[in-house]
Amino acid sequence: MNTSSSDRKNETSTSQEENDGQEEMLGSEAITFQKLTKSEIEQKKNHLFDVCYEKDWDAFEKFLSDETISKADKKLVLLKSSSFCCRMAIVYGASIPLIQKIIDCLGELFFGESGCTMIGYAVLHSGDVLVCRYASDYTTVSYEVIEFLVSLGGADLVKMQCPFNYCKSYLLHKYLGRDGECPRIISLLLKVGGLDLLELQDDDGVGVLEFTNSTQRGIIIDYLQGLDPNPRVRKHIESLANAGVTAKEFFDWIDNCQFDRVREYLVDEEVSKEAKMKCITVKSVWFDLPFHKFCERHGPVDIAKLFVDIMGTQFLKLKDREGNTCLHHTCSDQSEECIDYDIEELDNEDFERHHDLIEFILSKTGWKFLLETNEDDYSALHEFMGCLRTDLKCVKSVVNLGGQELLEHQGWSGTILHYASSRETIDEEVIKYLVSIGGPLLTEAKDIDGKKAECRWPDELKEYIAFTTKTSSALSDDLQCPICFDTLFDVHILSQCCHRFCKSCITQSYEKRGNTCPVCRAEYSIGDVKKDPLLGKFACVVKEEKDAKEVLQARLSESQKEIGMLREQLQNALKRKHDEL
Structure with a gap:
């Protein structure tokens, strides 16, 4: 031990x-x-x-x-x-x-x-x-x-x-x-101890045979062959010799990332479903579940699908002795391979397997599975945001699934922004993205100690967030096109009067109404219409923020409609039940 x-x-x-x-x-x-x-x-x-x-x-x-x-x-x-x-x-x-x-x-x-x-x-x-x-x-x-x-x-x-x-x-x-x-x-x-040792079962009803590999079985057989060949001894020798793949061997394949062997075993039609289920469900001597170890090792998604085909979707929601789900293990950096790793040492294949596995699990369990907590009250979302393999693309896919409800969720250690900010190597792009779509809801939220997420940010990131947040808010009205009344896109300025428009808007205005400014009626020539790259950048920030909020608001409205419909259906059902009585 x-x-x-x-x-x-x-x-x-x-x-x-x-x-x-x-x-x-x-x-x-x-x-x-x-x-x-x-x-x-x-x-x-x-x-x-x-x-x-x-x-x-x-x-x-x-x-x-x-x-x-x-x-x-x-x-x-x-x-x-x-x-x-x-x-x-x-x-x-x-x-x-x-x-x-x-x-x-x-x-x-x-x-x-x-x-x-x-x-x-x-x-x-x-x-x-x-x-x-x-x-x-x-x-x-x-x-x-x-x-x-x-x-x-x-x-x-x-x-x-x-x-x-x-x-x-x-x-x-x-x-x-x-x-x-x-x-x-x-x-x-x-x-x-005698032959009784070979017949004992642990608290889960698993016998010693399931904890052996071929070498160990050979050693036990050699010992048994030196004993009196009575029926009991012969029975044990036969059982050991015809063991097939044991739960230990299956677990060792996963632990050693021998995924080809795992795949071959799970698709082998000559192996019964019962035998496969036994290998999948028997815990190792460390009390690890095989699929949890598979997730920790970031196994291929096609094999994860084989697990689910055999065991069913509910199998994904099993927890280990510490209350961790398979998502906790998928998102954890605590496996032997990840200790003292720098982000640069993780290859693209590892990132892709990690992302694909998370996407597959959430497709079967729903995004709220990320909020499941372990015995230490840490959610899988907390592990996900702190994982070195979780990049901006992965965060966006999860936020798109959870929407506003995910952004508003707050555990004892804070919000999704707190989780992202607690990572040893902060991904600034993730922080910027979350701030842009979450706004004050996230930036002003506090954890159990009364601290905002920004207390963990480097000074440069704080300055950038403060500047872009204040600027986009202050300029939101000024960044409205006077023609389409939407946020400026591909900003162009009239050098004569300095009024700004979307390029497509001022082009159409010139073609239909001539060479007078739509705001002040000053005359201009087509050569006076110039691109404004600096203001264009601010306009893009505001537009992205606005679009993201509109998407989340639409999803929230849709959810509220569904809740309203379900509530109405429930009330009608209760009314009918009452009338029947």
Whole structure:
């Protein structure tokens, strides 16, 4: 099991109730011999963690041998935070003699309520194979330590469920699911736990077979062939030999971006729909859903369509253990490939797959799926606007779907403009676009801390937005053509009197009414009609803003009409029901 810095921080902080529970567990011994205060016990625990992290095993042994600290206090320190220091000692490479001294201090309390936890930490940080995502943080555990702990724990603990990562799973499930391929460890667990291990199912009803790849199945078959060939053994050998594609192998294809293999499997007519559904729905040992991992890896849209063809549209709305939807994963920059990435490092193909996948998901779920939040109350829209792959084109397509309702939506962390402004690398074109169509509704909106989105903008962007916003507002009346009464387009000026018109308007006026200015009647020649590029730029800004608002207003009006019709239909239905009664 991996332990990130945030995990360490969480495990370091222990509640008052936890401390009280440990003292109660130790009973009269804790009451009779305890000398250290609770804050001192916490300090000792933190010290031992630092000792483990630095692999200063002499200091750890010195703590165990310190005669000034009672055995009861040592137990409280070692058992604190679910035996945190004991686990870290194993993970960071403590020797068997030191582990034995820890066991001598704790006795039967060493394995704790969950029983197999210590064995689990040893097996999942084995030095024989890389089975930890962040193994560089640890000294991997030797086979001798694993063998020592398994021999102490026995069959009951090997067959016990491990409370790892939000859900209980069996130790062999975990080891195989994390790519463990050490024949000695697999054989040891089977020898101690027996064939029962191959028949256990996790909390989701999934057996160990689904967590294996072909190499692991070969190792298990080799072990079974060395046993008495009774019917039970032969049954397991046959099941392993004819496993076909397992859920683990399917997930690994996605995790490794082997999309051609995923496509071939999903379109294979010789594979039953039930088998495909099993591969799609079984979670990995990290409790990741295969389609969520597919979205995180920005898989091709044609494969996403195959998922939906098999599972149906509602399948897209499944959430993971943290409440994230497939859109959260599609828009997230937190996958291994994106850590420390610059925008320039993302190629065009990656952008296109990202955009196409979002467009496909929203076409099946509706744009409001972007507003679904996870357990941290972050919406998929928040992730979408913060993603490095989300460019102006992608933002425009989403805004066109959601219209005014999307622009008015405000979560606890602000509006769509706040989300765009919170990105580490701000896309100024996106900011300018949102301001141009959202106006004061967006620029004046505040987040939960009472801050506007502009507080995150660089000074140059603030100045540009302030200038263009004020200018377009102040000149909106002056930028009206005196002939068509619409916003000036392709602005031309009469050098004689400096009145401005649309080029097409002044041309038609010249052809129909002659060479007098439509405003002041001053005479001019066709050579006096000149293009005004500077004012033309301002006119374009105002026109784009006006057109965008008109489109959004039209959509809003249409939505209000539909709501009115539905309300009227509901009232009529209620009236008919009332009349019938």
